[in-house]
Amino acid sequence: MTVKETVEAIDDLKRRQDAVIVAHNYQPGPIQDIADFVGDSLAMARWAQKIPAKTLIIAGVYFMAETAAIACPDKEVLIPNPEAGCSLAESISPEELMAWKADHPDAVVVSYVNTSAAVKALSDYCCTSSNAVAVVNAIDPEREILFLPDFFLGSHVIRQTGRHNIQLWPGECHVHATIDPDQLHDKMRRFPDAELLIHPECGCTTKALAIPPDGIRAHVLSTDGMLVHARKADGRRFVVATEIGLLHRLQKENPDKEFIAAEAEARCPFMNMITLDHIYRALSDHIYRVEIDPDIRRRAWQAIDRMLAIG
Template sequence: MSVLKLEYAEEIQRLKKEKNAIILAHNYQISEVQDISDFIGDSLKLSRLAGETDASIIVFCGVHFMAETASIISPNKKVLIPDLEAGCSLASSINPQELLKWKGENPDAMVVSYVNTSAEIKALSDYCCTSSNAVKVVQSIPKHTPILFLPDMFLGAYVAEVTKRDNIQIWPGECHVHAGITDKDINLMLKKYSKAEFLVHPECSCTSSTLYHVSKGDINRDCKILSTEGMMKEASSSKNDQFLIATEVGILHRMQVENPFKEFIPVKKDAICKYMKKITVEKVYNSLLNDVHEVKVPEKIAKRAIIPIERMLAIS
């Protein structure tokens, strides 16, 4: 870290104490941002952690829908995102008008929305889910009930494959990162690193296509499908010292920090979320100093959006 960044980091620590603030960083943030954060993890875990702290201000270093979720779960806290342009291509693949039309065409269906969606979409949904609990959420719904699954088409296809339900309609959305990770890329790397343990992160839209290809047999190596913490625990406890990671490359920093004598290899080096990388240490400092940019979900939407989130948590 440069001298300038160290100065920013010191000021950030001072401002945190002064303002009773906490900094959360998603696993795919740049390494410098992870290093100044209080907690690192997946979006839902971070939002829940934020709600459990006594902090007055949450600086969410992630993308916009994550800050919205933190606001929904912690309505009495001020939630800030350092860069308003930190969006999500997957979340943007469906809007409320499209969902209302889809629901109107299927009035008897239950709507299951991946957490990578806006607060407005959550407010129109019956259940939320993550990649790791999507199968369990769908299985909790009576088999005869039609399901509208959105917005990730690969995760939806995976869930349909595992549950063997033929009454799931799937929205054709995808994120710009996982669209570039293919079973051919994975098999090439598995052949090159024949002794590496293959780990797949289930709570990331970027790996939902991988999960689908594993279920279909397109990927010819056993893999371990683990949550963020499960992946970190596996990396630490496994006797293997080499790992192939099929997800956004930002998580490799945390893996290496916690396991300095092991090797972590990305399946695809350019699996980079350009939105996640918009946040910098300088922007975190500016956010804390000037209380920008606040993300506040309107109360009417928040009250409706918390229902599918709570249903998901009850099932999980």
């Protein structure tokens, strides 16, 4: 089928099967354009909870489909390509977390939402890149915290909270970690009128904020935070340090503004493993359903629910 025919076939299957497509901000443009909702990983799950559709197609990586299945146990959750993993989520296993907890028996475990369901189930709180600081601030300042798995997000949390009783797991998103601070500074020198939007998973965050070029306007923001900022900002040009899939939505929502990738090759190979053909096949054959063990789901939801209670 042509692309047009595939899109039409997907729309027809969605109508007949009471299904919706929920896509992440890093998905390729054509996937975002056919989705019923586009957002960050937690926003995807929260929207999926509210929509009455029976079937959810999760256009994102596997932990996002798991999070949707945790949040929506009464719905069928399909992942179009189960090979779409996440280097950050896979940087810590349940066994590794249990061993870490055993070494710090009185610590509170805060897990980034970019983790497997089994890791969430072993955690006290989940967090996102937008609310990690608020979650940590809500915990007794005398309690030790095990923050996982993203070292760079954890470093940002330490910088923002001033807490020194936070232990960090040495995990990273291989895409964000390789965004080079020297290239970023070069972009800012080339576009001195631009604002700099940096995702806290970036390995360049600390250096970019510690020794910024003169007059730089830098903001450390989640993907949804970047979208909100870009809509409200008076500026017309932005250098964006995150996975380049976000630039599609930024440009689509702000056609009168310019968005420049800090690193043009910052493309997640796992996010790009979801194609229109995969979505069509998932809908037509109802394959790759994501199911969570009930006990894991219950315990993982507790960690998510504690985060939601904070805001």
